[in-house]
Amino acid sequence: MMETHAQYVDYLPTKEKQETSQELEDTAQQQQILYQKAMNQEQPSVLQQRSTVSKGKYTLNDFQIMRTLGTGSFGRVHLVRSVHNGRYYAIKVLKKQQIVKMKQIEHTNDERRMLKLVEHPFLIRMWGTFQDSNNLFMVMDYIEGGELFSLLRKSQRFPNPVAKFYAAEVVLALEYLHFNNIIYRDLKPENILLDRNGHIKITDFGFAKEVTTVTWTLCGTPDYIAPEVIATKPYNKSVDWWSLGILIYEMLAGYTPFYDTTPMKTYEKILHGRVTYPSFFNSDVVDLLSKLITADLTRRIGNLQNGTQEIKSHPWFSEVVWEKLLSKDIETPYEPPIVSGVGDTSLFDQYPEERLNYGIHGEDPYEALFTDF
Amino acid sequence: MAITSDQKNEIDLFHKQVEIENPSDIIQFGANYFNRRLELQRGFIKKQENFALSKGISLFPNDMAQDPMSTTHRSSSAVNFKSPFVDQDPHSIHSGPHSNNSSSEPFKSNFNVTTESKKRINSPMDPSQSNDDPSAGSNFKRSSPHPSNLSPIPVHFNAERRTSVSGETLQPGNFDDWTPEHYKEKSEEQLKRLEKSIGKNFLFNKLDHDNKRLVINCLEEKHVPKETVIIKQGDQGDYFYIVEDGNVEFIVNDAKVSSSGSGSSFGELALMYNSPRAATVIATSDCILWALDRLTFRKILLGSSFKKRVLYDDLLKSIPVLKSLTTYERAKLADALDTKYYEPDQVIIKEGDVGENFYLIEYGECQVTREDKGLLTTLHKGDYFGEVALLNDLPRQATVTASKKTKVATLGKSGFQRLLGPAVEVLKLNDPTRSSRE
Numbered sequence: 006m007m008e009t010h011a012q013y014v015d016y017l018p019t020k021e022k023q024e025t026s027q028e029l030e031d032t033a034q035q036q037q038i039l040y041q042k043a044m045n046q047e048q049p050s051v052l053q054q055r056s057t058v059s060k061g062k063y064t065l066n067d068f069q070i071m072r073t074l075g076t077g078s079f080g081r082v083h084l085v086r087s088v089h090n091g092r093y094y095a096i097k098v099l100k101k102q103q104i105v106k107m108k109q110i111e112h113t114n115d116e117r118r119m120l121k122l123v124e125h126p127f128l129i130r131m132w133g134t135f136q137d138s139n140n141l142f143m144v145m146d147y148i149e150g151g152e153l154f155s156l157l158r159k160s161q162r163f164p165n166p167v168a169k170f171y172a173a174e175v176v177l178a179l180e181y182l183h184f185n186n187i188i189y190r191d192l193k194p195e196n197i198l199l200d201r202n203g204h205i206k207i208t209d210f211g212f213a214k215e216v217t218t219v220t221w222t223l224c225g226t227p228d229y230i231a232p233e234v235i236a237t238k239p240y241n242k243s244v245d246w247w248s249l250g251i252l253i254y255e256m257l258a259g260y261t262p263f264y265d266t267t268p269m270k271t272y273e274k275i276l277h278g279r280v281t282y283p284s285f286f287n288s289d290v291v292d293l294l295s296k297l298i299t300a301d302l303t304r305r306i307g308n309l310q311n312g313t314q315e316i317k318s319h320p321w322f323s324e325v326v327w328e329k330l331l332s333k334d335i336e337t338p339y340e341p342p343i344v345s346g347v348g349d350t351s352l353f354d355q356y357p358e359e360r361l362n363y364g365i366h367g368e369d370p371y372e373a374l375f376t377d378f
Numbered sequence: 379m380a381i382t383s384d385q386k387n388e389i390d391l392f393h394k395q396v397e398i399e400n401p402s403d404i405i406q407f408g409a410n411y412f413n414r415r416l417e418l419q420r421g422f423i424k425k426q427e428n429f430a431l432s433k434g435i436s437l438f439p440n441d442m443a444q445d446p447m448s449t450t451h452r453s454s455s456a457v458n459f460k461s462p463f464v465d466q467d468p469h470s471i472h473s474g475p476h477s478n479n480s481s482s483e484p485f486k487s488n489f490n491v492t493t494e495s496k497k498r499i500n501s502p503m504d505p506s507q508s509n510d511d512p513s514a515g516s517n518f519k520r521s522s523p524h525p526s527n528l529s530p531i532p533v534h535f536n537a538e539r540r541t542s543v544s545g546e547t548l549q550p551g552n553f554d555d556w557t558p559e560h561y562k563e564k565s566e567e568q569l570k571r572l573e574k575s576i577g578k579n580f581l582f583n584k585l586d587h588d589n590k591r592l593v594i595n596c597l598e599e600k601h602v603p604k605e606t607v608i609i610k611q612g613d614q615g616d617y618f619y620i621v622e623d624g625n626v627e628f629i630v631n632d633a634k635v636s637s638s639g640s641g642s643s644f645g646e647l648a649l650m651y652n653s654p655r656a657a658t659v660i661a662t663s664d665c666i667l668w669a670l671d672r673l674t675f676r677k678i679l680l681g682s683s684f685k686k687r688v689l690y691d692d693l694l695k696s697i698p699v700l701k702s703l704t705t706y707e708r709a710k711l712a713d714a715l716d717t718k719y720y721e722p723d724q725v726i727i728k729e730g731d732v733g734e735n736f737y738l739i740e741y742g743e744c745q746v747t748r749e750d751k752g753l754l755t756t757l758h759k760g761d762y763f764g765e766v767a768l769l770n771d772l773p774r775q776a777t778v779t780a781s782k783k784t785k786v787a788t789l790g791k792s793g794f795q796r797l798l799g800p801a802v803e804v805l806k807l808n809d810p811t812r813s814s815r816e
């Protein structure tokens with residue numbers, strides 16, 4: 006049985022069909038096999054073949070909206086519960102007006118398109134989208150373990166093997182995205198969620214984009230932006246490898262290498278490019294980081310002739326059995342202390358709730374801009 | 379949950395201060411008060427730490443998680459991790475609790491990230507403790523199983539969640555019939571002065587001469603009377619300003635932080651993307667300002683970056699030895715090109731040397747000479763030389779000298795090979811110049 010993505014999405018959380026989680030996992034495994042095959046055979050991207058029929062398939066009435074899980078620049082993410090199967094999901098709500106004001110129409114449409122396309126154990130899964138006259142809604146799996154960010158701040162730093170575990174899962178996710186010509190552009194601990202077993206799920210595809218040659222837009226998160234982006238050069242996948250370096254650094258050190266009191270000062274430091282490695286960093290990781298956090302694109306590992314392979318075979322990752330990791334067959338360093346399946350949100354920070362204006366269907370000046378939703 | 383005595387103390391202190399000052403805006407007052415308090419406290423800790431260090435004592439053997447003043451405001455107990463790769467790790471040397479194989483440890487029940495820490499270190503941070511008591515830190519062990527815990531997180535690191543930023547998506551391909559709205563040629567004297575004003579800023583110092591002048595000619599003159607609020611903290615910013623004449627004052631959270639006059643500039647971040655202003659700027663005299671908006675700036679920058687990109691791509695395509703590269707490989711090469719400048723008479727490559735780099739001329743003029751034959755040819759914008767070095771170790775066949783100020787894009791053999799690896803072998807095989815040389 007080979008599922009296309011469209012069929013895949015035809016399941017939960019609609020009224021007619023229900024699916025056990027076992028079946029879901031089976032399908033996920035199928036997808037993995039497909040992807041692994043593709044990786045080995047250098048086949049053209051499997052993404053193109055997927056359709057995008059999940060638009061407007063849900064409505065607000067299918068969900069009971071609960072607390073806010075996180076907020077971003079354009080809206081917020083709610084915990085919701087399907088009124089049909091009682092399961093929990095996360096819905097990201099984006100305010101159209103805000104998107105238009107911040108001139109992020111293209112990024113938003115890209116986000117939807119990319120989320121719809123990708124299918125990977127370490128990437129968030131989107132079920133579908135819908136809209137009302139003021140907002141866009143994206144239905145995703147609810148990932149209960151909270152942000153890697155919160156875990157990192159609580160522990161201040163991760164021990165070497167723990168940082169390595171999360172970094173390795175991120176490498177696989179980026180490898181998959183890049184293989185499909187998608188750059189992610191916003192790697193940071195805030196965008197990495199932990200599932201109930203402690204595996205990562207990368208969320209927030211707000212800047213993800215399909216790029217075959219180069220792109221130009223300045224975006225990301227100040228501490229994590231690569232020098233070529235700041236310098237208004239054309240850029241591609243190499244920027245994600247730079248950010249991976251920053252992420253590993255932050256996990257091990259507890260802070261980022263170029264932080265400063267203002268973004269402008271941070272950018273200046275990034276362009277200057279001097280990194281100080283704390284003495285407790287192990288020498289393998291310093292070697293890896295010096296090859297990731299480099300402005301010289303002929304030295305940035307991941308961007309070179311052997312691509313991701315070179316990162317995966319770096320000595321720092323020598324203990325990692327990549328195939329096992331991809332099939333989640335490696336014990337996670339931390340299992341989030343949650344009661345799973347009951348909408349436990351104890352690992353998410355509290356955010357002030359707003360009066361909701363969801364579900365209004367009236368005049369919509371932006372109707373033409375978001376027809377994919 | 380009952381609050382601790384430390385927490386109570388802090389609240390009481392604040393309470394007293396409120397009673398004394400009776401502020402009308404309690405939130406603003408509170409924010410200012412605690413900022414000051416934080417600063418004081420931090421300064422104090424720093425002093426304590428330095429003092430102790432000078433006595434050979436390490437005050438913070440446990441990490442800053444224990445720091446009650448930690449900026450993270452999170453519960454501060456340590457997380458117990460399992461070691462994910464423990465059975466695979468051939469050199470499992472990670473000592474201490476983190477490497478405990480979890481099978482011997484009921485991990486889940488053991489783990490207490492969300493619970494409050496039982497106890498925290500008190501004495502080193504205790505403001506009531508005398509500054510010059512060398513025993514302050516003596517009850518802490520100097521070594522810890524985790525050396526990483528020895529160094530504290532820098533206090534200025536922003537430990538809060540960070541929001542993403544993004545500029546407008548511009549398609550640089552279609553700026554050709556775009557002309558900047560406020561283009562107005564400046565006098566030579568103005569140009570010089572303005573160039574100096576923006577010179578140090580990284581946003582401008584990478585611009586080449588022509589683009590710098592273009593940017594300056596796009597500056598729009600603005601006259602603002604004394605007391606005008608030029609930008610307001612928290613507002614979305616679209617403009618960057620240079621003060622031509624007059625004085626301005628910077629205000630953060632209602633407190634004056636600095637002031638400046640002619641030649642100074644502010645609001646640079648607005649040239650990168652839309653984000654809230656970090657300060658309010660007020661004219662303290664009648665001012666003449668130059669303003670530049672982001673769209674104009676980015677279009678100039680992107681336009682030039684794009685033209686350069688097209689130039690590189692066309693050039694790389696036209697080079698016979700690089701013919702068999704794919705579009706993607708060519709893009710990778712173009713991304714990695716480095717810019718260099720040469721003054722007239724400067725030698726770029728020398729006959730007989732072993733070649734390493736290849737060069738594309740972006741502008742300028744170079745002369746190609748040979749010891750035995752003299753001047754062979756003159757190269758201009760769009761010409762390239764030294765490409766043979768990318769594939770072979772042959773000595774340079776000629777000397778190339780800049781005859782005017784010249785800008786080149788260059789790439790070395792080693793970088794070339796790191797980027798393309800096996801493709802290099804293919805190139806060698808397909809090298810159309812090969813037979814002619816062998």
Ligand SMILES: Nc1ncnc2c1ncn2[C@@H]1O[C@H](COP(=O)(O)OP(=O)(O)OP(=O)(O)O)[C@@H](O)[C@H]1O
Nearest residue numbers: 075077078079082095145146147148208209211542
């Ligand atoms: N599927 C999910 N399950 C649980 N929590 C989630 C999920 N998706 C997002 N969140 C939470 O909501 C937060 C904000 O989501 P997201 O980053 O997608 O929003 P955004 O508006 O794009 O934010 P930003 O401004 O950082 O780009 C996340 O950091 C995370 O804490």
